[in-house]
Amino acid sequence: MDEQQLLALKPELDRFLDRFAPLFGRDENQVHARRFVQGLLHGGERRSIENLAQAMSGGPVRSLQAFISTGVWSDGAILKQLRGCVLEVLADDDAAWNADETGFPKKGTKSVGVKRQYSGPLGRTDNCQVAVFADYCSVKGHTSLDRRLFLPEEWAADGERREEAGVPAGVIFRTKPELALAMAADAVAEGVPFRWVGGDGVYGDSPTFVQGVRQLGKRYVLDSSADARVWTGEPQVIPPRSGPGRSVAGRARSPWSSGRPGAWTRWSRPCRRRRGAG
Template sequence: MAGLSVEETLELWASSLRAAKARMRPLFTQARVATSAERFLDGLLGEERRKTGWMRAEAAGDPGPWRQQAILGRGSWDADALRNIVRDYALDTLADPEAVLVIDETGFLKQGHASCGVARQYTGSAGKITNCQIGVFASYVSRHGHAFIDRALYLPKAWTDDLERRTRAHVPETVEFATKPALACVMIERALLADVPFSWVAADSVYGVGAIEMALRRAGKGYVLGVSANHSFTSWAKPHAVSGTARDIAGALPPEAWQRLSAGSGTKGERLHDWAYLDLADLDAGEFNADFHGVWTRGLLIRRNISDGELAFFTTWCPEGTGMDTLVRVEGHRWAIEDSFETAKNELGLDHNETRSWHGWHRHVSLVMLAFAMMATIRHHANAEPPKKTMRRMPANPG
């Protein structure tokens, strides 16, 4: 950790862990259950590569995994309340009005058919159709760092329409089928209701059109949302008319329309691509919400890979005059959630959940989110610039 001694690093870790445990302690009515939950968190943050019940139990000094399993299954506590605690805990450190809310999904590979929501479905985690669960996540990304603040387990219709499977997995009766974009909409609305400070939403093409766009326009939030190459765009009241699919529009652009820009720093340096942007229409924000004023612009952002020319397309919504470099930066924030998935799986056991129930999945994932938020908090404080030392003015010599 930059600029910290070993002693300072250990104290920062210990104080952050105490704070995280204190946040979740009120969820548990019995002291022994709270202690088990704290040991569960210790296990997630431990050095063991596999965060199984037996591994966590061994690290906690328990004779078996039963206490660890009870936290996810038999115990009585509210995983959604922990989700809210994690969100508020993360925002205490990461909050920034210019933050980006990033929506994405990840797969949890499974064998068998009993785990809640499992089905043969496509997951980008494996790059193919395979037997897995799909979780949709919202990550809060700001100049201070990034952390998960919401999550939802996607249930295919084969699950929501099957009463026997629902009963075995303890799926609440109130849960109905919802598409992934619908789950994302709920998470965005939840963030708005909680007054989470953010100015933008970024997501890939699964979430790029429809209800999410309208919800964000009504909320006065900008967006950079992926769309397919076949998505149609039309301009109006612009000097140069644009109409057609995203792919055709990109193909007709002259060479001077492209700029090489960085979408942010990655593990291998600046993530450079060629970009083009077309503003398609200017609209009054008051058309979507009478409380908002000013002109906003609907546009098309196009990314071209430098090495192979592969194209990606994004529908955008932003205040009039927003530069392409800002939209590129917002799109680049999606990298943070990909990094978060990798870290949470490799280091915190995000995909090591052994329970099969609805509650087990949400409890396990929420505890991992707390561990991740704690690490984000530590990283921010460790990397914060130390206060500048000032020379104390000596008093004048009375003699």
């Protein structure tokens, strides 16, 4: 978006940002938040604070840096306000809630969660951050609804690195399906209307995610790996024997464990798992 396009959009953008600005607290933080959004819309391949300030005709670089690095506001409150704006326009009881992850290329090692890992936009493994996003889709349109930054295990276990990067103590390692399920549960708790949950094989291959979606009372359409193992019938749970001589074979088996040899069926081609709630 060039300067003229941004100026033409500014009245409408200001009205939109009016709903979010108070959530940033102090007046100067509200001003910086507006500048930051406008700088992002201005475009450019690199989105550093210096470049954003330059795009906004020489904005205050140091104060913008302080706003991003040490400014205090509640991202939860901002996301809740965003969801309210989305539902005013797109709400539909038959909508779909979709999970997907994406990567953000990075040059250094200081950004939270950065490491060499697969990045969808790059199509390869490279130095990047990865986040899981929730997308809301109805017949009226679609947009992002929520997000969670993925924190790799080595980051979660490195206390010194966490402290230096400012990772809150309560943030622990969670898999991408676990992050997605937490966002879906939050959406349900807030009363976001949707019937369907969608995702690729990262989520379709996760029993935790699939069972969690069913417990939320939602239907799902998920990709599944070609070699995914499934039960062809209801597995028999054998109660454990009591008393001396109890054998391992007598223990109850989880439907998601390998169970007896031959109890699994291997798919010979890619498929989509479809399952109705209830």
